[in-house]
Amino acid sequence: MKKSIIINSTPEELYRFWRDFENLPRFMQHLQSVEETGEGRSHWVTKGPADSRVEWDAELTEDRENELIAWRSLEGSDVYNTGSVSFEPAAGGRGTVVRVEMDYSPPGGVIGKGIAKLFGEDPERQVYDDLRCLKQVIETGEVVLSDGTVWDNGVLTQRPGRPVSDEELEQSRGAGAD
16 A cells, blocks of 8 residues: 655654654554664554454664665564655655555454454555644644544544534544543
8 A cells, every 4th residue: 555645844854753663653543552672673562453452573674864764574473564654855845745655464364354444444544544643743743633533443533624423423422532
């Protein structure tokens, strides 16, 4: 999958923010923690479908300051994933294009992927939502919530601007209170 967004910041600032892996749970809503374990390796913990806990170890495969961070999960991890995030100046000095490319295989293969989608855990949608949250954190200092913010399974889901229905609002109040 490939997703990108333009953020009003420099490649240097965005690289530094992302490269400090402890910042990632600030905008990756399913991610509970990332701990650097040394020698370019890290341990990741995330929320999976039906409140399950999914963990894996990863290693950096490339790290070009202010340009690119690439990784892959290590053998024996609960989740196979490999990917990269790049930071390049946007045309006309309009900030930075942040581009994420990722290959992901959930636990359980095709069946696991179907179960994840059933529980609203679509990785492609998560990456899109996470990039929008990153933009908010960098540009405003926080993920901005409003009465129109909808929570699915206790996790923020970014939606295009539109009035929220009474049913969605009621559901979001119940889920957000957990």
